[in-house]
Amino acid sequence: MLKLKKLVKTYRTGDQALKAIDLEMPEGQVLALIGPSGAGKSTLIRCINRLVEPTSGEVWLDDLELTHLKASGLRRARREMGMIFQEYALVERLTVMENVLSGRLGYVGFWRSLTRRYPQSDVDEAFRLLDRVGLLAMADKRADELSGGQRQRVGICRALIQNPKLLLVDEPTASLDPKTSRQIMRLICELCAERGLAAIINIHDVALAQMFVQRVVGLRFGAIEFDGPPEALTPDVLTTIYGEEDWEATIKKVDDDGNEIEAAE
Numbered sequence: 001m002l003k004l005k006k007l008v009k010t011y012r013t014g015d016q017a018l019k020a021i022d023l024e025m026p027e028g029q030v031l032a033l034i035g036p037s038g039a040g041k042s043t044l045i046r047c048i049n050r051l052v053e054p055t056s057g058e059v060w061l062d063d064l065e066l067t068h069l070k071a072s073g074l075r076r077a078r079r080e081m082g083m084i085f086q087e088y089a090l091v092e093r094l095t096v097m098e099n100v101l102s103g104r105l106g107y108v109g110f111w112r113s114l115t116r117r118y119p120q121s122d123v124d125e126a127f128r129l130l131d132r133v134g135l136l137a138m139a140d141k142r143a144d145e146l147s148g149g150q151r152q153r154v155g156i157c158r159a160l161i162q163n164p165k166l167l168l169v170d171e172p173t174a175s176l177d178p179k180t181s182r183q184i185m186r187l188i189c190e191l192c193a194e195r196g197l198a199a200i201i202n203i204h205d206v207a208l209a210q211m212f213v214q215r216v217v218g219l220r221f222g223a224i225e226f227d228g229p230p231e232a233l234t235p236d237v238l239t240t241i242y243g244e245e246d247w248e249a250t251i252k253k254v255d256d257d258g259n260e261i262e263a264a265e
């Protein structure tokens with residue numbers, strides 16, 4: 001479904017953020033991208049939908065290669081890739097409903113997008129999604145009246161209303177408390193499972209990644225150091241990715257109330 005071939009990003013500063021990344025993901029797989037600060041996680045996610053232009057290499061979404069698409073082709077391809085951001089990227093003065101519907105902007109025509117008039121089918125779908133994430137009663141609230149967790153739920157609905165094949169998720173829980181973080185990760189993973197949707201989730205919290213995803217990719221200095229199931233993330237592997245630390249504490253698992261329930265080997 002997604003295939004990266006020898007993907008390289010060298011910024012103008014000379015920073016080589018990605019060094020020939022090869023990665024393949026099947027449909028419906030949820031993958032966590034971990035690694036130390038500066039490893040290239042955000043760059044990798046952003047090179048896929050070309051918010052950052054790759055220096056070389058290929059990005060295949062099914063049978064479409066994205067790196068050479070011109071503006072209109074790229075706009076069409078981006079409909080297939082929903083993005084969820086750390087800081088939510090909502091329009092503060094708009095309502096929850098308007099923010100969700102803005103996920104349809106890639107589909108409606110230019111004039112419609114200016115007046116923000118959406119087809120009834122989009123409005124119906126927005127209500128369904130808000131109901132699914134527990135925000136139906138908040139549809140008319142302004143985005144700036146919401147808590148962080150509620151904002152992220154709006155961000156999730158906005159990404160899903162695009163009806164994407166792939167979710168690109170950039171540190172979705174970095175601004176949230178631990179309990180809300182787990183709820184948001186669980187919600188994202190449940191929604192992916194319900195919809196057969198693939199996702200790449202850039203996440204700092206290793207324990208959280210281990211709890212919810214099927215596959216973990218560890219980046220270090222712009223290269224893949226680890227690619228495997230969460231249970232294979234041993235302290236030794238974590239040391240390879242992050243350097244020396246006491247990993248036993250980090251990979252302890254906790255439940256929704258913050259109680260430790262199981263320690264990884």
Ligand SMILES: Nc1ncnc2c1ncn2[C@@H]1O[C@H](COP(=O)(O)OP(=O)(O)OP(=O)(O)O)[C@@H](O)[C@H]1O
Binds near residue numbers: 015039
């Ligand atoms: N716009 C930019 N211009 C120049 N260098 C950049 C730019 N963005 C990122 N970099 C560099 O590219 C490398 C990878 O950065 P990136 O933000 O992708 O890492 P990351 O793993 O997402 O880090 P973090 O977890 O701290 O967000 C770093 O060395 C960073 O300094």
